[in-house]
Structures are given as C-alpha cells and as structure tokens.
Amino acid sequence: MSVTGDIGFRFENSFASSLPELCEPWQAATFPEPRLVLLNEAVAAELGVDPTRLRAAGATASLIGNPAPTGAQPVAQAYSGHQFGSFNPRLGDGRALLLGELIDVNGGRRDLHLKGSGRTPFARGGDGKAALGPMLREYVIGEAMHGLGIPTTRALAVLATGEMVQRETPLPGAVLARVAASHIRVGTFEYAARTGNPDLLRNLADYVIGRHYPELAHTEHPYLSLYAAVVDRQASLIAQWMLVGFIHGVMNTDNMTLSGESIDFGPCAFMDAYDPATVFSSIDHGGRYAYGNQPAIAQWNLARLGESLLPLIHSVPEEAVAAATEVLQSFRERYERHHAGGLRRKLGLASTDGSDRESADVLAVEFLSVLQAERLDLTLTFRSLSGALDEGTVSVLPETWLRRWRDRVLVHARSLEVAARELDAANPVYVPRNHEVDAALRAAVEGDMQPVLRLVGAVSDPFQHRPGLDRYATPAPTSFTQGFQTFCGT
Ligand code: AMP
C-alpha cells in the first residue's frame, strides 16, 4: 500500500511492517528554523520527484521530519555492532530515522532516511544531533563514490536546523536526508541473532533476499547462498575502494551493509601518496582500519555475519560452521579476482587472458611497488598512463616497466587513441582531495557554499578532464597531509 505524500513521495514501509521487532516508531526532534542548504536534484529525479517541489516553501519542514511527510512511518532501526573489535549488543539509530521506502524511476526500492534528526531510544549518551560539516561531507563523498561508479548511499539533501550543536566548539546543526538501497547492516543480523528469536532472524534473512538478492529465493540453500552473495558484493566493493585509494576509517560491523553499498562517511579520506599503512582517523590508534587492512577487516566483519546466520544455514551446528567457513574463506580469492580485474582495467590490460593475463598481473604488482617505493600519488599516476602511452612522454615510472607495459597494451588495443580513451575511462582525474574537502566544508560552515558546489561539480564527474578544475586534480601539500586527521561525524 502506498500513499501520495505532500511533497510528492509515495512512501512504502515494508521494513517497518515486515520487521517490527527491529523498529522503534519515533519522530524527529523539532528544529527552530529549518533551511534547505543543498538539494541533490539528480537523486530527486531518480526518486521521481520534481526538485522544484522539494525547494518550495513548506517542503523543508517536511524533509527534516517536522512533521514527517505524509505516508512516512518514521522508525529508529535497531542493530548491534562490533566497534573496533568490541561487541556492543545495542547500538541502533541513536540519531537517525528511517522515513520509509520509495520506488525509484528504475523500479528499485530505496530507503529515505534522516541522520541528525534528534535523540531516539538508542541515543545512549549522545545528543542525537549532527553538525553541518560532517553532513556535507556525507553529501560530497557519496557523490564522489557514485561518480566513480562505486555502490554507495547518497544524499538527497542537507538541511540546516537553525540551532547550534555542542561539539568541541558550538557548530551549526544539520540533518542529512540520505537515500540507500537499504540500511540493513551486518550489525542488524548480529542484533537479530542475539534476540534468541529464530523467526526474527529468518524473517530478516528472507527480507534481505527478497529486497537485495531475489534470484536466491528459490535456490536449494537460500541462506548459505545469501551469505556467499554478500561476501562477493563486499569483496567487490572493497576492491573498488582500494582501486581509488578510499579509506573508510570506521569499518565497524554496523557500518557494513547487506546491499553492498558504501555507507557512513565519517572519518573517511582518500589517500594521496600510495602507502598501505595510511590511516587518517584520529580515533584509529592501532591502525585497525588502515588502507591496507580493509580487505582483512571486511572478511572479519563477514565472519560476524556468518556466525549470525549459522542457525539458518544448518540445524546441525558443525555442519553450519563447516559450510559458512568455506564461504568465508572464499572472500580472499573473490577479493583478489575483483581487485586484479580492476587493476588490469586501470592499466589498459582488461582484454588479456591466459598467460598474457599473468604477465598483466605481474605488471600491476610492479606498478603498485613503484607507487609505494616512490610514494607516488595514486590517482595522478594512474591517470598519467594515457599520456605515457606516447614514447616521448616524460614519466615518473621506470622506463623498463613502461616499455613492457606499452608493448602489452598495444598488442591488445585497436589504436593508441582507443587505448588512451579506455585508460582515461578507468582512471579518474578528480577525487575528493582531503585538503579540498576540508577547505570546502570550513567555508560552508562560515556560510559560503560555493566551494562545496564547485567540489561536488568536479568529483561527481571524475573521469572527464575539464578546464579550470586543476586544483581538484592536485594532491595536498605534504605539510597538510602530514598532520591531517579525520574525525567521526558525531
Ligand atoms: P556512527 O559512528 O556515526 O556510525 O555511529 C555509531 C553509533 O553511535 C550509532 O548507533 C549512532 O546512531 C550513534 N551515534 C553517533 N552519534 C550520535 C549522537 N550524536 N547522538 C546519538 N547517537 C549517536
């Protein structure tokens, strides 16, 4: 059943109605003076809503949940989570609400969700609020990931609340209206598994299959197949992060989705100089979530998902463990396959096979070793490859490597032009450079939205070089990067 909303949304509430045990019906806090700061017209269009309708006076209050738009049934979702390895049985949305689901113009079901909308029953000691800078960061990173072709949640809008939130200093408050394939996390399964209600766990798994993996519904072992499918989507996602130098920064199990989308861009950052040990987050003292650890951490999180699914996989515990372990162990091979395939594409060697593919993979490993040894900029060096096809070009890469690489590329390419075009289509020019994100968010907090708008313009179309945008294609000065730290968006 759906209802026509007052701002053009036809909400459905399948999560809340299928899984009431995982929901606390709740309302957003009342905000003194809500104001639309940034509207994502592309996302609005995908949701089939006319952006002018969302810009109209009156829509802002509705978008911020004051009161929630017609047809929405706001709920705070329950979930657990392993945070930096320690289990917290009851996290849940402490400052967020699921308004409901919308069917987008492609027929996909998308959650519309508010972050920073006030305390909920899961708020613990938190104030339930969010600051403008971190919510704009979610907007920028989501658009960048989407532009890069990486599965991600995206912002529909950022709304200023009109009140200040107290952090280290008082900061302008904001709410993010976020769109996601769903907000079901590994931590949602950890929560369901620990309620001791086997029906709830099964209902949740059935819901996820129906929503994200419908092709598995009629397989012989749907829950084991679900596990394998999630393992594969995450292997693919993490490989894509690694290929662009993305460091999530807080890969807790409550920040890993069943849909395979990237979510929760708090202390995340893009790496400039290639170094697997890179970590930016101020709270990640041990480097648990360092760039190079991300695949292993993903597998660790997926082990937690596997444990939660055991009762559904087989009634004999030993059999369940054996089957789940086999799937979990396939993560590494799946990850390597996705990663190696992506690297070949970034090196213009996608069409290789057999022994040719092996030598392509050797070239890729050597390329990464050079990046690391010379501390070269990941994004720029990959992007320079299209130019380096030309023998006369000066390159930071060793001449012996370049010669072997050119030979390989030209064996397969129809022409130099085609090869160069394919390389540029695989290697972005613009990623959200940390110093640019930092500067843009600072300006926004001071009231100047222009830098954020320019940054979003660059990173949302990252493969197309355009004049005037060079600052977004330049690494931060070393002096910036050395002291650079990111903070959780709390
Ligand atoms: P995050 O690190 O933002 O993914 O949040 C981890 C957990 O802390 C989730 O349960 C959040 O809802 C909760 N949380 C984060 N910030 C706040 C806040 N300011 N108020 C209440 N809960 C919060």
Ligand code: MG
């Ligand atoms: Mg989170």
